[in-house]
Amino acid sequence: MAEEMRIVLRNYGKIDPLNIDEYIAAGGYKALEKAKGMNQIDLIEEVKKSNLRGRGGAGFNCGQKWFFANQANADQKYVVCNADEGEPGTYKDRLIMQGDPQSVLEGMAVCAYAIGANKGFIYCRGEYPYVVDILNQAIDQAKAKGVLGDFDIEVRMGAGAYVCGEETALIESIEGHRGEPRFKPPFPGVEGLWGKPTIINNVETFANIPVIVEKGADWYASIGAPSYPGTKVLTLTGDINNKTFFEVPTSTTIKEVVYELGGGVAGGKKFKAVQIGGTSGGFIPESLLDTTISFDAMSAIGATLGSGAVFVMDETRDMVDVVSKITKFFEHESCGKCAPCREGTARMNELVGKIKGGQGSSADITLLKKLGGVMSIACLCGLGQAAPAPVLTTLGHFAADYEDKLV
Amino acid sequence: MSYKGIIARYAEVPGGIIEAFHAVEKEFSFLPEEAIAEAARVFKVPAAEAYGVASFYSMFSTETRGKNIIRLCESAPCHIAGAAEVVAALEKELGIRMGESTNDGLFALEFTECVGQCQATPVITINSKPYLDVTPDIIPNILAEYK
Numbered sequence: 001m002a003e004e005m006r007i008v009l010r011n012y013g014k015i016d017p018l019n020i021d022e023y024i025a026a027g028g029y030k031a032l033e034k035a036k037g038m039n040q041i042d043l044i045e046e047v048k049k050s051n052l053r054g055r056g057g058a059g060f061n062c063g064q065k066w067f068f069a070n071q072a073n074a075d076q077k078y079v080v081c082n083a084d085e086g087e088p089g090t091y092k093d094r095l096i097m098q099g100d101p102q103s104v105l106e107g108m109a110v111c112a113y114a115i116g117a118n119k120g121f122i123y124c125r126g127e128y129p130y131v132v133d134i135l136n137q138a139i140d141q142a143k144a145k146g147v148l149g150d151f152d153i154e155v156r157m158g159a160g161a162y163v164c165g166e167e168t169a170l171i172e173s174i175e176g177h178r179g180e181p182r183f184k185p186p187f188p189g190v191e192g193l194w195g196k197p198t199i200i201n202n203v204e205t206f207a208n209i210p211v212i213v214e215k216g217a218d219w220y221a222s223i224g225a226p227s228y229p230g231t232k233v234l235t236l237t238g239d240i241n242n243k244t245f246f247e248v249p250t251s252t253t254i255k256e257v258v259y260e261l262g263g264g265v266a267g268g269k270k271f272k273a274v275q276i277g278g279t280s281g282g283f284i285p286e287s288l289l290d291t292t293i294s295f296d297a298m299s300a301i302g303a304t305l306g307s308g309a310v311f312v313m314d315e316t317r318d319m320v321d322v323v324s325k326i327t328k329f330f331e332h333e334s335c336g337k338c339a340p341c342r343e344g345t346a347r348m349n350e351l352v353g354k355i356k357g358g359q360g361s362s363a364d365i366t367l368l369k370k371l372g373g374v375m376s377i378a379c380l381c382g383l384g385q386a387a388p389a390p391v392l393t394t395l396g397h398f399a400a401d402y403e404d405k406l407v
Numbered sequence: 408m409s410y411k412g413i414i415a416r417y418a419e420v421p422g423g424i425i426e427a428f429h430a431v432e433k434e435f436s437f438l439p440e441e442a443i444a445e446a447a448r449v450f451k452v453p454a455a456e457a458y459g460v461a462s463f464y465s466m467f468s469t470e471t472r473g474k475n476i477i478r479l480c481e482s483a484p485c486h487i488a489g490a491a492e493v494v495a496a497l498e499k500e501l502g503i504r505m506g507e508s509t510n511d512g513l514f515a516l517e518f519t520e521c522v523g524q525c526q527a528t529p530v531i532t533i534n535s536k537p538y539l540d541v542t543p544d545i546i547p548n549i550l551a552e553y554k
Contacts, residue, residue, distance in 0.1 A: 086520070088521035090523065127523060176425055177456075237484040243528075309525075325486045332520070
């Protein structure tokens with residue numbers, strides 16, 4: 001039986017998020033104190049050894065990332081929290097920030113000490129002005145208590161651009177520019193915000209940090225899947241009985257998520273597909289539901305864990321109809337900087353629309369597959385590279401939905 | 408407050424042009440051309456660049472629009488939960504199409520992508536305040552709050 005395990009949501013619903021005293025009473029800011037008693041390299045080694053990998057979608061080893069910024073020589077370094085949660089079907093960062101904002105601030109402060117930064121930013125999506133208010137209150141309280149020391153945190157608000165979840169686009173946006181991704185390298189750990197070494201981690205990643213520092217790397221590394229340990233907050237949407245959120249160890253299978261925690265498909269209907277990781281995630285058929293949600297297991301079946309969104313579709317859903325919403329989304333959200341994405345997302349939407357409208361032929365299917373393959377390697381950033389996944393995986397697992405509509 | 412006064416408040420904020428635009432929109436519901444030109448002067452960037460920022464982000468509008476901005480999520484989870492019926496009901500109730508504003512200047516109707524309230528789809532927001540599990544029959548009541 002799959003069970004919840006709350007690490008990042010440890011205080012969710014248990015403390016008043018707008019009262020720092022309750023966070024401190026629950027053990028808050030002890031980890032920061034402990035971290036500051038450690039040598040910076042030892043601290044980073046501990047985080048590295050926990051094998052905490054980024055919860056924003058890319059899955060990079062968090063401690064390793066910190067190490068690059070620690071080693072960089074600069075008069076100024078920055079810590080940035082990526083709260084530009086924009087993957088459709090995802091609201092886990094909102095839950096964390098609304099339920100326990102101090103845990104995010106504490107995680108950022110530990111990072112700041114580890115890399116030698118005194119300035120941090122939280123880039124919160126423009127759709128969450130009410131979260132921005134909570135964060136600002138939390139920061140004011142932390143400053144008044146003096147728990148952050150000389151580390152200063154400022155909240156910046158996005159303005160409705162999905163691409164700003166990409167770390168270099170996010171940096172551009174904080175700098176006051178259009179949110180267009182930069183060429184990498186240099187990576188932000190070396191040259192980021194205003195050209196200075198910058199660590200950008202997701203809200204969920206930062207919320208894990210205090211617990212790892214407190215309980216140790218070995219404890220954390222023993223939870224869930226060894227190659228991607230810890231927990232993941234999942235948000236369940238679509239045709240599912242329990243449209244809610246869960247935090248589970250990463251060794252949990254998709255089947256357990258859908259049928260045990262999720263309570264199965266709504267309305268007594270049969271399962272057809274589940275898309276995990278947000279709108280750029282692959283579609284998964286019933287035959288692959290025994291896969292665990294861990295990063296590498298998901299990659300192995302051509303899917304992603306991504307943001308942890310779990311979007312369930314029942315037997316009545318037409319995959320071409322659902323995918324047509326997704327291709328429209330990517331055409332709209334492509335920033336236009338690189339041609340493979342700018343043109344590719346538009347053509348992909350056009351081709352899917354043509355098939356949906358009953359005008360497509362088998363040649364269009366061939367073209368879609370070729371276009372998807374090119375985009376996944378030729379696009380500049382993760383947005384364009386991942387955009388074809390819903391099309392390619394539905395063409396693979398649910399080909400009949402397309403073929404039924406061909407002329 | 409005038410747009411000049413609003414923008415001036417952010418003059419010392421590095422990269423503050425986006426924050427300034429948010430503040431202008433809060434007051435005017437869109438970004439007047441003069442405000443974009445003023446921001447360009449204050450933040451010392453070419454007017455083209457300031458306009459480029461204004462036009463890049465979907466929450467900013469360079470055209471006039473109604474005071475209360477209604478946004479309807481059209482991402483996949485809201486789509487399969489019946490967003491299309493909500494669109495039809497909103498258009499009927501307000502007498503305008505998506506992307507338009509009412510003649511009295513009270514409402515603007517826009518599509519948006521996911522607003523992160525997917526536990527209760529379909530979702531609309533009015534001036535960023537979320538309304539959950541929206542059905543066509545509750546729309547008149549929601550709109551009444553803003554009339």
